[in-house]
Amino acid sequence: MTAPDVTRAIRRMAHEILERNSGCEDVVIVGLQTGGVSLAERLVSDISEIEGADVPVGSLDATMHRDDFDLRPIMSEAATVIPVDPTGKIIVLVDDVLYTGRTVRAALDAIHSYGRPKAIQLAVMVDRGHRELPIRPDFVGKNLPTRRAEMVDVNSDGVDLGEIS
Amino acid sequence: MKALRHLLSMDDLDRDDIDYLLDLTQRYVEVSERKIPRIPALRGKTVALVFYEDSTRTRISFATAASRLSADALGFDVKRSSANKGESLRDTIETISAMGIHGIVLRHFGAGAPWRVREWTDASVINGGDGRNQHPTQSLADLFTARRHLGELDGKRVAIVGDVKNSRVARSNAIGFAKMGAEVVFVAPQTLLPASLEGWPVSATHNLDEVVEEIDVCYLLRMQLERQHDAPVPTLREFHHEFGLTAARADRLKDGALIMHPGPMNRDVEIAGEVADRPNAVITEQVANGVAVRMAVLFVLIGSRLDLVEEGSLADQESAVA
Secondary structure, three states, X not given: OEHXXXXXXXXXXXXXXXXXXXXXXXXXXXXXXXXXXXXXHHHHHHHHHHHOOOOOEEEEOXXXXXXXXXXXXXXXXXXXXXXOOOOOOEEEEEEEEEOOOHHXXXXXXXXXXOOOOOEEEEEEEEEOOOOOOOOOOOEEEEEOOOOOOEEEEEEOOEEEEEEOO | OOOOOOEOOHHHOOHHHHHHHHHHHHHHHXXXXXXXXXXXXXXXXXXXXXXXXXXXXXXXXXXXXXXXXXXXXEEEEHHHOHHHHOOOHHHHHHHHHHOOOOEEEEEXXXXXXXXHHHOOOOOEEEEEEEOOOEOHHHHXXXXXXXXXXXXXXXXXXXXXXXXXXXXXXXXXXXXXXHHOOOEEEEEOOHHHOOOOOOXXXXXXXXXXXXXXXXXXXXXXXXXXXXXXXXXXXXXXXXXXXXXXXXXXXXXXXXXXOEEEOOOXXXXXXXXXXXHHHOOOXXXXXXXXXXXXXXXXXXXXXXXXXXXXXOOOHHHHHHHHHO
């Protein structure tokens, strides 16, 4: 995917989110640290533009809820900012790449320690398959079949597929 | 941060370690502010709180920290245990260890006790205060609190005032603040200073008025009457007049200077009652931060397996494949 492809995909997902939720009332967009944060901000700016209404945007670091937390160095700069009490809201979690589903599982746990949302939806730029948990995205930028040995990089220039050396 | 199995003294930590622990503490402060302040980081782990000396805040603080990390905390009240029937410390520790615990928080009246305990158990040992020697988690909470208000502590001036001789908090904080680049001065009458300050990264004075206008932190120590057997001061009133933080002295502190105290306070002895309630007195915040700092220590000692991971390699790889 090139950068314009990503821009168009974000635009489409913004429309899909609005369509699914009949507007943006009660919708809160939350980007997963670190890859989902900038995507969340771009989604929110598109949604606001389309709908002419402000949507709260936050960020969530689910590291401490991961099942392999003890094996991961802690990034002190990755902040969690939940701008409103999620109770009764529709939370749209945003990440760059959906792979095993473990980050999303951790995020589902983490978000519940802030409150009880009415619904949680998942938007990802790339779904690369290889799920290890029963988790599926609601909004997808691109389905990208991969091998486990490959890596997916979503950056400002678009989406790249490479080999893990 | 180096892999750490025990935390017995502030000497166990270098500056990078302290920075790492304080950064991690910041994360746990955020967890503590959530509606449901609990994360699964230490699920399945058990921590024994072995207290041979009275303590309210340290014990409750560790118990709260453990439960916020989903660990089980077993209280071990010596007054109601077999130690009361003459069981030795060694037998007590070996018995507890045989039950398969992962961490021991030890509070003991004997200086050096945690160093012996470390030899008798496979669990991680955390010094929760040993005699007049060390109280590292108190010091980390104080460093965190000071850093939060003052920013980096390099070049900051810290006065530790009062019963230095009997205070493990003074010893841990002298090391801790000095390692963070601060300048530490003990302020006490000769009778309440250690016999020798050789090797300590501190200076000493008998005159609080001399330094009060220049310091960034005025750290008052509790007069430990239970450890004083030789009448080091004529009367507590006189001590308050000479070495206490009176309202008049507190007025002379520079703007933004912090008033700290490890608690429990003797109001109108080391600190005037009114002064302890001023906005620049961060004494209750020290307590709140104590929980988060102990979460960080518990996690690093018994939860993290960073020693098995080459620094950063796993995270880099995983974020690449996300």
